[in-house]
Amino acid sequence: MDAAEAVKTLLSPSATHDPVPAYAALRKYGPVLPVADGYYFVSGYAAVDGILRDAAMETYDIKRLDSRWDDWRDNKALELFADSMLRSNPPDHTRMRRLAAGVFTARRVGTLRAVIEEQVAEALDGLDGTADLMSELCYPLPIGVITALLGVPAEDRGQFRRLAEALTAVLEVRWTPEDEAKAHEAAVELEDYFIHLVAQKQREPGDDLTTALAKGGELSGRELLGNLMLLLVAGFETTTNLLGNGIVLLLDHGATPPQSCVEEILRFDSPVQLTERYATHAVQIGNVQIEEGAELVLLLGAANRDPERFEKADEFWPERPNNTPLSFGAGAHYCLGAPLARLEAQIALPALFRRFPELRLTGKPVRRPRMNLRGWDALPVTLGTP
């Protein structure tokens, strides 16, 4: 595969099956590859890590930077993501992040351990004979945990998988007009839901993130809704993928999961494959000169397979030493939910394999048609005798 083919593959639906050959092909041309005028793909670990930690590289603010924003501004999904901390830069990012980090503390995550254990036990108790582990464990657990954290009533949980599936299409590098329309409809529904939830929390405050973020008026109305949507969607869709990708890897490799395997799952089959940055100044990376204003696609999934950083990079090695994948990003936007996602996987995966040691796939699992948020649609298994 040459560079042009690799780029085409990564921008086409075939990359949803396995982007790794295209990553390997790109790497032959160096860690940073010019793809078009002012547009780069970055696949090397050191380069991706350096860019994520460089304050001169801002998150890709589509409102300001994308000439298509005039066409997109009426799309509610794009608008909400654009108002969230994920797509904001200092000083707005600093203010939103400080507020969210102040309420989403290690203490609060620690108190969720019991909630996670209880929900895992409940999901496993409900399994019998054969099952689709995506719909019976990998979705319900992270949805249950993030909605508990946000103070969303349990009876409202059923709608979020469908809404997130539609919404996250616009977190891909490319999407179709149909995806865009569906994402808009889902975002309108979700925004309406959160408007009512916030009003209810203002009347009856709870010990939850929605109450904490709405209090004090530090966020504008749009920022509040954008960040609530981000927390909900980022909080479960990605963790769902970590669990699903992990189960398939562990079954493929016949491994009983030690806790450390979670880092290796994150590295080997990253639930988030890429993010983007914009160069506010010209920079030199290796022998490539990046001009001011350039857009960079940072291939986290490729960086995590970089043989210059990881010994036997294409081997799944559950107890890999010195394992620091870039799956949660790095620098100012480092994933706020990383400790929570890790905790969910560290509890759920060993519990599943302990309870069902004869767990087997009954068919080939089907990949969700997404390049960036990489996961499975269905995981048909037989559970064996518990």
Ligand code: HEM
């Ligand atoms: C940011 C991945 C789970 C909330 C990020 C970023 C990545 C990421 C790569 C950085 C994006 C960038 O730099 O452009 C993941 C993965 C997860 C996961 C792989 C699960 C395996 C969660 C959970 C939550 C969460 C459980 C919330 C409960 C966030 C938020 C940000 C973020 C709020 C934005 C932080 C900022 O912009 O400052 N995540 N995430 N994530 N994540 Fe996660």
